[in-house]
Amino acid sequence: MKKKDFFSVFIFSFAFFFGFTQSVKIQFDHISNEYKVEKISSSNGDTNILITDNKSIGDPKQFVINKTFSQTTFVNKVVEHMKSVSKSYFFQFKDKITLEIPKEKLKYKDYSFIKPERQTLDKMIKGAIDLNNKDFEEYLTSIATDSSKNIFTKEEHFKFKKNSDNKVEFKNGENTLFIVDNEKNFYDNIYEKFETISDSLKKVLISKEAFNKIASLNVNDSYKISLGELYDEILKDSDYTFISNVVLSYPDNKKDSIYNISVRNNHDLKFYNLKFCNENLECKKSIKILYSSEKVIFKKIVNSFIKKIDTNFVHLNEDYMAELYLLVKAHNEKSIIKDAQKPYNKKIDSLVTAIENLATQYSGKLKLNKTIRVYRKKKPVQDTTFKVDYATLRFFNNKAKEIVVVGQLSNNSREFTVVNYQFSIPLRSFRNSLNFVPISPNDDDAHRLYLNYNDLFEYYPKDESSNYSARNKAYKIKADSTVVIEERKLMDYFTAVVFSDFLGLNNQNSNSILQAEGRIKIPIWIHNWSYFSILHSLYADINATIYNGFDDNSRFITPISVAVDSNDDNILLSATINNFDYIKYNNLNAGLGLDLINLELKGLSTEWSFGYGLRYYRAGLKHTKVEDGVDVVKRYQLNALTHEISTNFEIRPQLNFGADLNVAFNWLNGRGSVENLDILYNQQDDNDKKEVLRLQLNLYSKVNPNESNGGIYARIGGFYHIGAKDFYPQILVGYATNLSSFVNKFTKKE
Structure with missing residues (x-):
């Protein structure tokens, strides 16, 4: 008979597929109503409890408990809800x-x-x-x-x-x-x-004495003990996560037993426990298993554990054991990542709150003039003016992306709608006379007639304040009226992201599983003419590794060769590495730059820019030496500074979507180690060359665009070492606190 006939493992994506629940049945003294108290779900430390009455069609009660509830509070809460569940009580005589x-x-x-x-x-x-x-x-x-x-x-x-x-x-x-x-x-x-x-x-x-005994709705001590046991089991079980079902069998195949398998993690001490529960919710818990335990040790522990449940059970075979091992390992990885994210998520939440609660400041006042000149070939047209009724403006990243002006020519009673379909206008450019807009480019009534934005709008200081920072917001202005322009807060340019790199789940890759990143980009638009801008933005970013995974060995540079002190071989004098290792194994990546020129392709909702900056990389190096059969490990931090030129296509349609396609060229210049370790570079196959190409596609989308600026931030791309023809890919997905610079869709508050 095949082993597969004895048992099988079923993997389900939904917990408790077979309907196992934790529950007890409770009654009041002298009352035949039977109340079922059961756990129905659990999430983020909260457990939902449902109470139903089998005798009376009433109103089932649901409430939430967590570890802040004492056992006494839980019991009293259940009894209180039991009294309100039923419409009638069935008294027993x-x-x-x-x-x-x-x-x-x-x-x-x-x-x-x-x-x-x-x-x-x-x-x-x-x-x-x-x-x-x-x-x-x-x-x-x-x-x-x-x-x-x-x-x-x-x-x-x-x-x-x-x-x-x-x-x-x-x-x-x-x-x-x-x-x-x-x-x-x-x-x-x-x-x-x-x-x-x-x-x-x-x-x-019924005598009064007998009635009052019944009407007291008393729960006796045995039932209270049962509720206390349920409380203990629920809160202990809330630490466990269901991952699979297993069917355990006896050698003679006389019967099978279905068990739930759950995992409880202890991230501080780096171990976990398994729990097997049968259909009657009778559970056994394993000994502690270290995160670093390999499959061989895992197999011995699980088979020994199965024998403790019932000595007659057959061991799991190799295929099913391997499948279970991979399930547990994947769960542990996800649990560790989630735990590592918690402090960063708290900081991010605090940052979002701080950004949202900053007091509103103002950049200046924008006035819409009533009667303005008309131009042909950039020269005023005599005896013709344009009379304005009203205008709407929509600012995004310190630019008026959409400007619509409604009015009439003095020699034509028609109403014209003038739209900046060719290019956007930075707030700074309302104070120069370089930007013209056609009144109606395809209309004979206004053939080759233009308006100048400097004539249309006057930008004044607001009290003592005057700058060119405009909050992402839409305005409507009537002719000869003024609106106050809200200033964009400095922190509103900043976004924080916690990334997961899926390639890091493979221990053969050098990618870090969890990364934190902060980015800031401040549009300054120093000079603008039509489609072109010069010195249009400052930017900075920093990316740091939070968690490398169970196997840190693949996340450190391993030197190709080392040189040690002749008098003390414990002292490392130099290490030879590949130049590209600074990027492949980096644990810190920070950049600062300036976009020099910018070209707007308004019809495509896209802006192309070219810039220059500096970038810093820090990477870990690990050298292992065997002494008396024991590994002695020394770790070093290496530094590299690079020049960087970059070009970027910034795509910002007026939708809940944004993207950046970025190509950059780096010259990697190693700056050694803070531990006074000389770093040499492997010259074989051009591994010492400094030229590195970076290609990134960033994608953005707000989760709830009407209410919040937070959302999904994804990155696909990598680095290419031109000399060695080596590639370091990345697939990152994360949550960003503030996508107001990346997605051209405003919240209701904006």
Whole structure:
């Protein structure tokens, strides 16, 4: 028989595919309602609890607990919600009698119960009636004419009275309810007239003392212990993450057992535990397993653990064990990355809050003139003016990307809509006379007639403030009116990103799994003429490695050769590396630059720029020496500084999308190590050459563009060493705090 017949492993993407839940069933004393208290989901440390009543269709209650809840608070919270779940309570009495009492009638003075079944009501009456050890017919005969007898032990209002006609009346006080002919007749009438006599009858059937015991809705200690155990299991289990199901079998294949497999991580001490739970939620937890444990050790631990669950279980075979090992390893990697991101995410959140809460400042005031000159071939046209009605402007990255002016020519009553379809206007350019816009380029009524933006708008200081920084925002101005231009805050130019590099999941690559990056780009637009701008922006960026993965060995430079001190071979004098190693193994990458020229391709929502800058790389070098069978490791930090020329295509359509295609050329200049280690370069196959080409495609999209500037930041590209023809690829995906410079779509607040 094949081993595969004994067991199989099923991998599912959804936790608890087989519907396993953690729950207990609880009851109040003397009440037959059964309440199910169960965990239904768990996320980010919060656990959702659901309470339902099996007896009454009411309102299921759901609430959230976390580790701030004590066990006592949890138990009290459950009991409180149990009281509000049901619409009716089913009270239990002796002889298996059950009454349904509405929740709102739970005070003895005004309580009532739903009319029970005939058999139930008969039982209740017979249990309360006192016939002095006589049968019913005999008791009726024993009543003397014109006399009465109490028929309930603790109630004097209800009596049997024989009248002068020798008939027995059933009375409630002085009121005759009906004539009693025989026992069946008596119970028939009680049942028929129940609604009219129930208010009085209820005190006969249930004493105040007995009712109050029931109405207290007490949960006994055994049920509270069960709730406490559920609390412990839920909060302990909240640290575990389900990853797979496994079917364990016996050698004779007589039966199978399905188990859930979950993992709990301890990132501080770098180990994890496995937990196997069967269909009855009976769980066993493994010993600690180090993150660094290889597959061989993992296999021994898991097979030993399976035998502890049941000594008769068959071991998992190699294929399934390998699959489980890879699942656990992948989960641990993701969990470590998530944990490493937490402090950075907190800092990012604080940064976003600080940016959003800065007080609004103003750059200046923009006035729209009413009557302005008209130009042909950049010379004023005599006896013709343009009368403005209103204008709209939309600023993005310190430029008026969209300017629409509505008005009429003085010699033509037509209304013209003048649009800057050819190029955008930096705020600074409203104070020069270099930029013209055609009134209507394809219209004979305005053939070759132009307006000058310096005539259209006047830009004034606002109080003592005047600069060329404009917040991303749209404005509407009426002729001869002024609007105040909001200043773009300095931190609004900055974005922080936490990246994951998917290539870093392969330990054979030198890519870091988790990286943090900060970028700032400040458009300055020193000089602008039509499509062209000179010295248009300053930029800076810094990228640092947060987490390298389980195997740090692949994230350090390994020297090709080393030279040691002749007197002490523990002292490293020099190390030979490839020049490209500075980039492939960098743990810090920072740049500063200036875009020198810019060309706008407005129809394509694109700007091309050319710039110059400096870039710094820091990389780790590791040298391992074996002494007495033990690895002795020394680590060094190496530095490199490069000149960089770059060209960039900045794509900014008025959509929830943006992109940058960047090509840069670097000259790598090693600057040695802070530990006074000489760095030599491998000359074989041109590995010592300094020329490196960088190619990057950055893509951006806001997650919720109407409410926030945060969103997805992705990067595809890499570096190419021209000499050695070596390539270092990158595939990065991350979340950016502020994409206001990268996506030309405003939030509602803007």
